[in-house]
Amino acid sequence: MPVRSGAQYVENLQKTPREVWLRGERVEDVTTHPxxxxxxxxIAGLYDLQHDPRLAPVLTGAGPDGTPVGRAFLPCHTQQDLALRRAAFRAWAEPTLGLMGRSPDFLNTTLMAFAESSGVFGRLGERYADNIVRYHAHVRDNDLFLTHALITPQTDRSKGxxxxxxxxxxMGVVSESAEGLVVRGARMLATxxxxxxxxxxxxxxxxxPGDERHAVCFAVPIETPGLRLISRTPxxxxxxxxxxxxxxxxxxxADCLVVFDDVLVPWDRVFLHGDIxxxxxxxADTNLRQHTAHQTGVRGLVKLQFVTGLAMKLSESVKIDGFLHVQQKLGECIAAVEQAHALIVAAEAxxxxxxxxTVRPRFNSLQTLRVLLATQYPKLVEVLQTLGAGGLLMMPSAEDFTSPIGADIERYYRGAExxxxxxxRLYKLAWDLCGDAFGQRAVQxxxxxxxxxxxxxxMNYLSYDKSACFDLVDRALALAGDPDTPAR
Known part of the structure; x- marks a missing residue:
């Protein structure tokens, strides 16, 4: 099957009923629910981009049989391949302004990393390595969209x-049979x-130790019986x-809690179980963190550029961009953008x-970028809040323009030019990003x-190759000599 279109993606959602709960009611059709x-x-629009003649050469590449498949499914063999993958990540991040963090290319990349390192799964037996390779091919060849849930519910976090x-x-394994594993419990946060x-x-x-029943890796269709999705308040x-x-x-x-009500996982969908x-x-051993950090780093760069551009435009709208302290804050935003870009390029180079x-991006550069995004994006949002000041709190509604007070709106809300x-419109955009609950979720x-x-x-400290730093310290220590070394 060639890469899917948006219509094919939606059609598949409509013909695979799934148990989704939102505001206490079961959703009948996710494609039409408000x-x-x-x-x-x-998401459908992203799939359509794969058929855009301008973007198809970037977003897709030749699969094993020559059929086009999503770029994220394919391993890289050269630095140029890594740069092309970066371009594909960016082509999917820009339409959503970097705000949809779990677009399909994220877990496509995860599966590629798993399949590339199938020998890690093979430590439990060759069938597990075969399972992950076949599953990667299944998702790649059908251009499927995956979500994941990695975190246990936040109950008593002092206990395992x-x-x-x-x-x-x-969530853990209740029992095993000739058919597969039966799993029960819950996981979060399935975006x-x-x-x-x-x-x-x-x-x-x-x-x-003792968590053996909870040591498991597998995949199932969303419509699997017993699988229940409980969405947060939209x-x-x-x-x-x-x-x-x-x-x-x-x-x-929609971020969801995933409930497994004795879900049967067939053996061919099991990749690991019982080995803590x-x-x-x-x-770490599949090098998953490098491949996914490449995708999230590019998406994060787009998001940093978006908030920086918005801060600059907001400053220009009321001509505060001539003040030195405002220029300082905008300069800090630009520095964060350029640091992110430099780390991505360095990881590829x-x-x-x-x-x-095959090749993968350098770990330390992308791990540093993970830290940067977690700290710098909230800072950039705070810059936007500071520059917008009280103006962010007093914007009228769309309905006011056509009301009896429309003339007041036109007169008193205009900018410098x-x-x-x-x-x-500009301030509403800024508030949605830095003040509204939606924007705060993006920060979190x-x-x-x-x-x-x-x-x-x-982890940066524990896994870092300290030899170059220590060599310099040892060189400096040698300058001191012994206590009885005379002055020269």
Whole structure:
């Protein structure tokens, strides 16, 4: 099957009923539900880009049989391949302004990393390596959209999964049979799950002795019996006007708790189970973190550029961009953008070669970028809040323009060299990004999408090659000599 179109993606959603709960009611059709239809349309638009003659050579490449497949599914063999992948990541990030963090290319990249390192899964037996390779091919050749759920529910975080009040409060394996594994419990945070085709489960490092039932990696279709998605309260229930809420009315992502009510996972969909050591090592040993950090880094760069551009335009609208302290803040925004760009390019230029002869971006550069995004994006949003000041709090509604007070709106809300409607549109955009609940979710996402930022910084230290730094210190220590070394 060639790469899907948006219409084919939507059609597949309509013919695969799934159990989605939102505001206490079961959703009958995610493609028409007021709170979900707009993000479905955004994802469909991304699939359509693969058929755009200008973008198809960037977004797709030749699969094993020569048929076009998504670029993220394909391993890279040269630095030029890495740059082309970066261009593909950017082509999918720009239409959503970097605000849809789990677009399909993210987990496409994850599967590519898993298949490329299938030998890691093979440590449990060759069938697990074969399973992940076949599954990658299945998703690639059908151009499916995956979500994932990596985190256990935030119940008692001082205890491991096997120590909770209920045995399967955290998702785990209940039993095994000739058919497969039966899993029960819950996981979070499955972003865009209601409009995904498949769900993949694996663990981040942190499982403890006794958690063997919770050490598992598998994938199932979203419509699998017993699989239940409980969505958080939406920021847009379908009634928000684009003029008043230009971002949240288009780019809402449904984050879900995933409940497994004795879900059967067939053996050919099981990639790992029962091995705590391997489950904890999976993230690092498959080099997943480098491949996904490449995608999230490019998406994050687009998001940084968006908030920086918005801060600059907002400053120009009322001519505060001539003040030195404003220029300083805008300069800080630009520095964050350029740091992100430089780290991505450096990761590609100093790429690593895998045992299979493929290449992957340099780890330390992308790990640094993960830290940068978690700290710099919230700072840039704060700059936007500071520059917008009280003006962000007093913007009128779209309805006011056609009301009896329309003349007042036109007179008192205009900018230095900008009409009222243009200035209000700009400030509404800024508020949606830096003040509205939608925008605050985007801040929280950047802080935690890659995991605990404190743990990431600690990993930077623990995994860092310290030899070059230590060599310089040793060189400096040698200058001191021994206590009895005479002055020269």
């Amino acid at each position: 709170a979900l239809r707009r993000p479905v349309a955004q 999964s096997s120590e909770q009040q209920e045995q399967f409060l955290h 865009l799950a209601p409009m995904a085709d498949e769900l993949i489960i694996y663990s981040l490092p942190g499982l403890r 920021f847009d229930d379908g009634t928000r006007r684009p003029f008043d809420h230009p971002l949240s009315s288009h780019f809402e992502e 050591g391997l489950a904890n090592a999976l993230y 100093e790429h690593e070669t895998t045992p299979a002869g 900008m009409s009222a409607v243009d200035r209000i 996402y950047e802080r935690y999408y890659a995991g605990d930022p404190v743990r990431i910084l600690a």
